[in-house]
Amino acid sequence: MTQPGIDYAAVFRRLPSAVALLTPQLMFVDANEDYLALSGRTPGEVIGHFLFDVFPDNPGQAKASGMRNLGASLRRVATTGERDAMALQRYDVEDPERPGQWNERYWSTVNTPVLGEEGRVVLVAHRVEEVTELIRARGGPEGGRARVLEAELYSRARELQEVNERLRRAHAREREVALALQAAMLPAPQPLRQHRVAVRYRPATGALNVCGDWYDLVDLPGEGDRIGVSVGDVVGHGLPAACVMGQLRSALSAASRVAEGPAGALEVLGLYARSVPGAESTTAVNTFVDWEERTVTYSSAGHPPPALLRADGTVEFLDQATDPPLGARPEHVAGPQAVVPFGEDDTLVLYTDGLVERRGEDIDAGLARLADVLARHRGAGPERLADAVLGELLPPGGVTDDTALVVVRL
Template identity: 35%
Template sequence: MGEPQMRSRVLEAVTDSALRELDLHKLFEVLLLQVRELFVVDTVTVMLADTGGEQLVTTAAAGLEEEVFQGVRVPVGTGFSGQVAQRRRPLQIDHVDESTVSSPLLWQRGLRVLLGVPMVAHGELTGVLHVGRTDYRPFTDEDVDLLQLVADRLATAAHAHRSRSARAAAAILQESLLPSRLPTTEGWQMAARYVPGTDSGVGGDWYDVFHLPGGRIGLVIGDVVGNGLAAAIVMGRLRSALRAYALEFPDPAEVLGKLDRKASHFERHTMATVAYAVIDPAASRLEFALAGHLPPVLAVPGRPAAFVDAPVGPPIGYDLAVTGRTGADVEVPEGALVALYTDGLVERRGQDLDERLELLRRAVAPMPAEAACVRVMAELVGDQAAPDDIALLTVRHNPAA
């Protein structure tokens, strides 16, 4: 097949509109079979980068299906495929053994020549596409260019699939971790809102309410830096860890200190702001600690609402609180309401944060918890979609009948 004819057939294959109707694995199957025929090769393999971008995982193959069945993985930077991924440029080798490739299946298959090209979409490495021959026919520069066209098409499809899957998984995970029903406690009323941002889709914002020993109530609101599935996963881990520490340690500042140590050690590239509070119904007091989080608003009957005066420690992660963490406490008399929130409620591009905070302060009033949520969301969100996630939690100490 001449080069012009070859290029024409490859372009026809990668631009076929019928491919848009296929799911990712079927698209891989169709294109890999076409590549095997067009390039006259014995093997065609797609290795996708894992979510951390540190390993390549064999995902689809034609002629070397056992790599898929056996779950072959290659660290980025190691072996033939790992070098293609690390350098993000094509690589051809004509000596296939343990000194040049990581997977024994390649030389056991009798391959003599390998050509690999990177799969990159939107500046992100999605994987590596490589082809192999059992004879010593080298690949031409034209082969390299045409295989890269195929890799670009596969990369775009893989990136879109991963984005859709990650968004759906993050939404499901977040929904499963947010309380479906807030616990009821005599004399106390609670309500909440969670709205995913239009820019982030879904991310690491969360709120939580739970009963603690001694009749106390734990309240949490937090925001993991980042968005998407990665942030939602970290949020889930922090949520579970905080609940566990809350059962063991009564002091909110100590709980956040333990959470910080855990996150700094096990979630090394994570940062989150968290407000953790404990209500003691018998004493009508709220004890709390802030890790880089905006302070709650307290509205007491007969007084203007105000931000609670308390020390704001560093965010969770990166061992920032080297001098320890401190908390505060405040009285919550009958009829009073406390509002905890994430920064997505008050931060807007091009708008002054202090003005937005003042708008929030004026919106919070000593009213039923659900009515307070309605009022705050109406005043600060209204009919304009927020770019970032919003979490809001209101707690009211019911007045005596």
């Protein structure tokens, strides 16, 4: 039997808790009946307005940190996509009928991200519960204990704010150093004979989430017109991941120059990774492009498959030669390798998982988005195609993982 449709708007209005919906820029989109009643505001005074225009800080409480902490929590949720249950906070509310009259209020708050189809935060659900009476009751008739508790709350909030600020500066410094180290170790874009190639690297939004991804382009020795193209992703973040990345990229670059094929180069890299702390479970894909044979030979170690964009807009994912990540097998075995032919004006696209993976969805959805973007921009050159792919697939607010991208016109 078909169940009747649920009126979620009506459910939201009658939730037994005070809830408001905010944009990532902290503009009110909606507020339910309990929220409006609790705050003493009408829908017109709230919806469409900036949160802290509706509820500004109490000018008589210069040392109060409740509003600052609330703003930090909401922005953190909007940036990271992670739920945040705040510690008990005091932030006073101005009486709407008596401007300048502020009422002392205590709140328990939970901020929860609402994700869109692409996995980025489109709204923040802001749930509040007033606990003012509970705090006052704990202080007894004269409110002495409540004042002690208030002072403790302010003191702890200030200490937490100072710790968070120190951590933020330390993380920002680590991010800066790690990015500089990675930039020094990744090859600078340069012409490979007459071939047209575009490379892109976009660091993660978070300070501790950068520097595990790499790309490499190798002019292969010997007769013929051949290049090697690879990308990889180290498990881990920050400076340790940047150091491991540099070692593995250099090792694969050297192995590709002497190996008979990409699988052989990845076998060497897998053996080397066993001796490098932090290299476990690294993923990588290696391709050899031969213009005389007009073939792409490829091998993957647990990495998302390269995409071969045909001139007619068809997209083929190269997933017929995939092994587990480096060092995942208990014993060393020869890796798989496959060959695919290419035609005039086909395009090879290699990337890391930050381009296609989103929290809470299957990777097939990300691969489908990539195929759609490639097909729609099939006539673009490598530089324009790379910009289009990043522009349409990466959320405007950034992602929580690095993204490396290599586009080769065949």
